[in-house]
Amino acid sequence: MIKAILTDIEGTTSKISFVHEVLFPYARQHMAEFIKSQYQNEAVTEQIEAIKTQIGDPTASLETIIQTLEHWIDTDKKITPLKALQGMIWKHGYEAKEFTGHVYQDAFDNLTKWQHNGLALYVYSSGSVAAQKLIFGYSDFGDMTALFTGYFDTKIGLKQEAQSYENIIEALPYHATEILFLSDVVAELNAAANAGMQTYQLIRESQPKSQHPNANSFDQITIQP
Incomplete structure (x- = not known):
């Protein structure tokens, strides 16, 4: 679950x-x-x-x-x-409105749906937490920051190391298997899986498929909360 x-x-x-x-x-x-x-x-x-x-x-x-x-x-x-x-x-x-944060339509639609359905949403990116909040705060769809419960960056650890995901698990009120990690990078998914998380690979731009469940958009991800 x-x-x-x-x-x-x-x-x-x-x-x-x-x-x-x-x-x-x-x-x-x-x-x-x-x-x-x-x-x-x-x-x-x-x-x-x-x-x-x-x-x-x-x-x-x-x-x-x-x-x-x-x-x-x-x-x-x-x-x-x-x-x-x-x-x-x-x-x-x-x-200064020189640009807005790009977010895929399917990502916006499903993140909104998942949050409405009671799932807690978190972000983990190599960009700083401040930068993460900017891309979602000034997104193509307006301010999305209310969708997210928390943010993690490289201060928690590098994204291709299992220890980083173990640190995140420790910081969250969920068991590892209750957390689904979404990424396009196989090495990150491997690290998350090694920490016990469930995973899904996004193949947006012809990335090679891996052993992880995969989807071309958030629309193809089925979650049973």
Whole structure:
């Protein structure tokens, strides 16, 4: 019996291209200006210090920090301080209505239905919790954040490690088998299954099928709450 759904974003609820063709380039374009203008902001300073720790250079200049961040963006690194800073930049873009968060129609319809039917919905993405709330808060369908009970990012652990899902299970009031994890990435599904969760693979853009149950859209997922 499924009582909670844990969903990935990129490639699952939303187009992979939205992140890589809209969000990443926007953050890349504005990163240097943002760091130079906001480095004294407490939230930004915290992330800069985390970057210095990450690169092992406690005296790194702002220019080094910027170059590091731009390199991480260019190489698609899943590093927590980068994700946090990207989220801050994206917030400005969303608020300025330069773009809205892409969400598939079938994802919106079924997430709404499942939440209405009493299932608890959670998000787990490599993007920061703040960034997750932005994509759903400024989605193509308006503010969807009320649908979700909670959010998890890489602070809970990396998405391809079973321990991360065990940490999530520990944080939720459900047994592992009562949680259904949705993702397009097989390594993530394997990790979740190894932690005891049920799984479903979304095959949105010709991803190879795996041993996990699979669907081309949320419409094809049958859940008995």
